[in-house]
Amino acid sequence: xxxxxxxxxxxxxxxxxxxxxxxxxxxxxxxxxxxxxxxxxxxxxxxxxxxxxxxxxxxxxxxxxxxxxxxxxxxxxxxxxxxxxxxxxxxxxxxxxxxxxxxxxxxxxxxxxxxxxxxxxxxxxxxxxxxxxxxxxxxxxxxxxxxxxxxxxxxxxxxxxxxxxxxxxxxxxxxxxxxxxxxxxxxxxxxxxxxxxxxxxxxxxxxxxxxxxxxxxxxxxxxxxxxxxxxxxxxxxxxxxxxxxxxxxxxxxxxxxxxxxxxxxxxxxxxxxxxxxxxxxxxxxxxxxxxxxxxxxxxxxxxxxxxxxxxxxxxxxxxxxxxxxxxxxxxxxxxxxxxxxxxxxxxxxxxxxxxxxxxxxxxxxxxxxxxxxxxxxxxxxxxxxxxxxxxxxxxxxxxxxxxxxxxxxxxxxxxxxxxxxxxxxxxxxxxxxxxxxxxxxxxxxxxxxxxxxxxxxxxxxxxxxxxxxxxxxxxxxxxxxxxxxxxxxxxxxxxxxxxxxxxxxxxxxxxxxxxx
Numbered sequence: 001x002x003x004x005x006x007x008x009x010x011x012x013x014x015x016x017x018x019x020x021x022x023x024x025x026x027x028x029x030x031x032x033x034x035x036x037x038x039x040x041x042x043x044x045x046x047x048x049x050x051x052x053x054x055x056x057x058x059x060x061x062x063x064x065x066x067x068x069x070x071x072x073x074x075x076x077x078x079x080x081x082x083x084x085x086x087x088x089x090x091x092x093x094x095x096x097x098x099x100x101x102x103x104x105x106x107x108x109x110x111x112x113x114x115x116x117x118x119x120x121x122x123x124x125x126x127x128x129x130x131x132x133x134x135x136x137x138x139x140x141x142x143x144x145x146x147x148x149x150x151x152x153x154x155x156x157x158x159x160x161x162x163x164x165x166x167x168x169x170x171x172x173x174x175x176x177x178x179x180x181x182x183x184x185x186x187x188x189x190x191x192x193x194x195x196x197x198x199x200x201x202x203x204x205x206x207x208x209x210x211x212x213x214x215x216x217x218x219x220x221x222x223x224x225x226x227x228x229x230x231x232x233x234x235x236x237x238x239x240x241x242x243x244x245x246x247x248x249x250x251x252x253x254x255x256x257x258x259x260x261x262x263x264x265x266x267x268x269x270x271x272x273x274x275x276x277x278x279x280x281x282x283x284x285x286x287x288x289x290x291x292x293x294x295x296x297x298x299x300x301x302x303x304x305x306x307x308x309x310x311x312x313x314x315x316x317x318x319x320x321x322x323x324x325x326x327x328x329x330x331x332x333x334x335x336x337x338x339x340x341x342x343x344x345x346x347x348x349x350x351x352x353x354x355x356x357x358x359x360x361x362x363x364x365x366x367x368x369x370x371x372x373x374x375x376x377x378x379x380x381x382x383x384x385x386x387x388x389x390x391x392x393x394x395x396x397x398x399x400x401x402x403x404x405x406x407x408x409x410x411x412x413x414x415x416x417x418x419x420x421x422x423x424x425x426x427x428x429x430x431x432x433x434x435x436x437x438x439x440x441x442x443x444x445x446x447x448x449x450x451x452x453x454x455x456x457x458x459x460x461x462x463x464x465x466x467x468x469x470x471x472x473x474x475x476x477x478x479x480x481x482x483x484x485x486x487x488x489x490x491x492x493x494x495x496x497x498x499x500x501x502x503x504x505x506x507x508x509x510x511x512x513x514x515x516x
Contacts, residue, residue, distance in 0.1 A: 014125070014188045014189060015138055015141060016183055017180070017183035017184045017186075017188040018122045018125060018188070019141065020176075020179050020180040020183040020184070021081060021085065021118050021122050021180045021183075021184065022118075022119075022122055023176060023180070024085065024088065024118070024173060024176040024177055024179075024180045025088075025115055025118060025119060031156070031157035031169050031172065032053070032054060032108075032157075032169065034157045034158055034161070034169075034289050034303050034304050034307075035157055035161060035166050035169045036050050036053065036054070036286075036289060036290075037289055037290050037293045037294060037443045038161050038166050039053070039104070039166050040441055040443045040444065041443055041444075041447060042165075042166055043100060043101050043104070044101075045101050045441075049101050049105075050414075050441070051219045051286075051410055051411060051414045051415070052101075052105050052219065053101065053104050053105055053108055054108075054286060054410050054414075055215050055219070055407050055410050055411055056105045056106075056108040056109045056112065057108040057109065057111050057112040057115065058112065058282070058403055058406045058407040058410065059109075059112070059208070059211050059212050059215050059407050060109045060112030060113055060116065060208070061112040061115045061116045061119070061403045061406075063116075063204065063207045063208035063211055063212075064112070064113060064116035064117075064204065064208070065116050065119070065397075065399045065400040065403060067200075067204050068080065068084070068116045068117045071117070072117075076190045077125050077190070078184055078185075078188045078189070078190045079190070080117050081117065081118055081122065081184050081188070082181050082184050082185065083117060084113075084114045084115070084116070084117025084118040085114065085117075085118060085177045085180050085181050085184070086114070086177070086181070087110065087111075087113050087114035087117065088111050088113075088114025088115055088118065088173065088177060089114070089173065089174060089177040090110060090114070091107050091108070091109075091110030091111030091112075091113070091114060092107075092111060092170045092171065092173035092174065092177070093170070093171075093174070094106070094107040094110055095107035095108065095111065095167065095170035096167035096168070096170040096171045097167065098167070107170070119399050119403075125188070137322055155301065155304035155305055155308075156172055156304070157169045157172065157304060158299065158301030158302065158303055158304035158305070159301050159304075160172065161299075161301070162299055162301050200248075200252070202248065203245055203248055203249060203252075206241050206242070206244055206245040206248065207242075207245055207400075209237075209241050210237075210238050210241030210242040210244075210245060211238075211242075211404065211407065213234045213235075213237045213238035213241060214234075214235070214238035214242075214408070214411075215407050215408070215411045216234050217231045217232075217234035217235045217238065218408065218411035218412050218415055219411050219414070219415055220234075221415060261385070261386075261394055261397060262397075264385055265490060266381060266382070266384070266385045266491075267382050267385040267386075267394070267398075269486065269487060269490045269491045270334075270377075270378040270379070270381040270382035270385075270491065271378075271382045271397075271398050271401050271402075272401070272483070272486070273334055273338070273374060273375075273378040273483055273486075273487055273491070274374075274375050274378040274379050274382065274398070274401070274402055275401045275402050275404070275405035276338075276405065276479060276480065276483040277338075277341070277371055277374050277375045277378070277483075278375075278402040278403070278405040278406045278409065279405035279406065279408060279409035279413075279479070280341065280345070280371075280409065280476045280479065280480060281371060281406075281409070282405070282406040282407075282409035282410050282413075283409040283410060283412075283413030283414070283472060283476060284310075284367070284476070286409075286410050286413065286414050286417075287413065287414070287417055287468075287469050287472055288307065289303050290441065290442050290443060290465065291360075291465065291466070291469055292306050292307075292357075292360075293443075294442045294443050294445075294446050294461070294462070294465070295353060295442065295462045295465055295466060296356075296357060296360075306357060306360070306361070307364070309361045309362075309364040309365040309368065310364040310365065310367050310368040310371075311368060312365065312368060313364070313365045313366065313367065313368020313369040313370075313371070313372065314368035314369075314371045314372045315368075315372070316368075316369065316372065317337070317368065317369045317370075317371065317372025317373045317376070318372040318375075318376050319372075320372075320373075321333065321372060321373055321376040321377055322376075324373070325377045325380075330377040330378075330380070330381050330491065331487065331488065331491040333373055333377050334373070334374050334377050334378050334381075334487045334491060335484050335487045335488040335491070336373060336484075337369075337370050337371070337372070337373030337374030337375075337377075338370065338374050338480050338481070338483050338484035338487060339370075339480075339481070339484045340366060340369055340370035340373065340374075341367060341370030341371060341374060341476075341477075341480040342370075342476075342477045342478075342480035342481040342484065343366065343370070343477075344363050344364075344366035344367040344369075344370055345363075345367070345473045345474070345476040345477030345480060346473070346474070346477040347362070347363040347366065348360075348363040348364075348367070348469075348470075348473045349469075349470040349471075349473035349474045349477065350470070351363075351466060351469065351470060351473075352466060353459075353462045353463050353466045370480070379398070381491070382394075382398050383398070413472045413475065413476070416468070416471060416472055416475065417465075417468040417469065417471070417472050418441075418468070419468075420464075420467055420468035420471045420472075421439075421441075421442065421461075421464045421465050421467070421468040422439045422464075423464075424460075424463065424464035424467045424468070425438065425439055425445065425460055425461060425464040426456075426457075426460040426464075427439065427457070427460075429454075430448070430452070430454070430457070434448050434452060438457060438461065442461045442462070442464070442465040445457055445458065445460075445461030446458050446461060449461070
């Protein structure tokens with residue numbers, strides 16, 4: 001049996017420790033996106049290399065999320081949280097000292113190991129600290145903490161980039177990790193479930209290799225072509241590896257990837273909704289900084305400040321989601337949140353190179369509102385279905401799905417952006433090497449225009465980038481609309497349908513489940 005902690009007044013102090021841990025990851029989530037244009041210029045990184053600097057963290061994060069949850073269940077969630085923060089710190093120092101793109105990618109992978117320990121374990125502690133009546137509020141607080149880290153990260157990172165070298169954006173994690181470790185040690189009680197399954201090294205390897213192959217193929221496809229033998233080979237390899245993972249886990253007596261949870265509609269639909277929202281958010285945070293810096297001409301600090309409308313909308317909706325769900329039910333709120341997100345994406349797709357920031361701020365605010373009203377009830381609904389003895393593995397599965405969505409969002413939407421940008425960019429009259437460089441990214445195009453004295457190239461790059469951004473936003477809008485229809489059709493409409501007060505999921509395929 002899992003350890004059950006009776007709620008007491010210290011649970012809110014314990015939540016402070018979890019908030020400190022989430023803030024650390026929240027900073028890193030967006031601070032790198034603001035730094036990427038600067039790093040691209042200083043390190044000569046192409047769009048594909050920038051995608052890997054972002055995705056190296058996410059791929060490792062997703063691959064290790066499930067074993068991280070099991071390690072926390074088995075050896076202590078607080079212990080693994082502190083260990084994860086320490087590994088995250090080591091990767092941050094490595095990133096600050098990295099001499100080239102390869103070392104940055106390696107440092108981000110190490111940070112992904114630490115992040116994989118922190119995120120699912122911070123979530124898995126919640127059901128043992130808070131009952132069903134308080135869990136939504138606790139999730140809202142943690143979502144607000146992550147949201148708070150998002151704008152503070154770019155603002156602080158922008159200030160650092162304006163005054164120091166790009167490696168300083170990694171060093172900001174040092175004091176944040178110190179605060180998180182101290183808060184966990186002094187405020188968070190230890191919880192564990194010694195009966196949880198052992199970590200399956202083979203399954204973990206299949207996950208990492210399968211996701212890595214999939215992300216590599218998506219990133220390389222716009223340059224090489226989808227029919228390229230290397231791209232096709234990696235796609236086929238990803239399918240084989242991930243299929244092998246699914247078969248292995250289905251046959252295991254105590255699987256690490258708890259496929260049984262995916263048979264419960266409440267968990268599955270909520271998890272897929274949260275994954276879709278993460279997919280869109282990751283893609284937007286990848287494409288917005290180059291637009292704000294290269295196209296609109298703002299510095300790094302100005303870019304961070306101009307992301308505030310989206311973060312403000314997210315914080316407002318994350319805070320207000322609980323009472324709205326109590327009044328209208330999770331199905332209505334999640335569906336409306338996704339429709340709002342779709343509207344914001346379609347509105348944003350109308351952006352032109354001459355639109356200015358006012359229009360961008362409008363659709364960013366609406367985007368943030370849609371995010372919060374979709375993801376907070378979806379996360380709460382998914383966690384509500386987890387029985388007490390599968391909290392760690394279930395939380396790990398939920399966060400794995402979200403991080404897979406994040407990795408694919410950066411890879412797929414970033415590749416779509418790069419392809420649309422190159423197709424629209426006018427490099428007439430440029431030497432071959434300069435034309436290739438300009439086609440790598442809008443930042444590189446501005447550098448080529450400045451060095452070659454061809455201002456028309458900069459204008460063409462701006463127009464091409466905004467065109468690509470519009471294509472990406474249209475795809476995001478369609479995806480959000482499809483998710484909204486799925487949520488309205490299949491999501492349980494009441495908390496009792498999601499597992500009731502006990503948090504134990506109904507039997508998959510039961511009559512009660514089918515009637516919703």
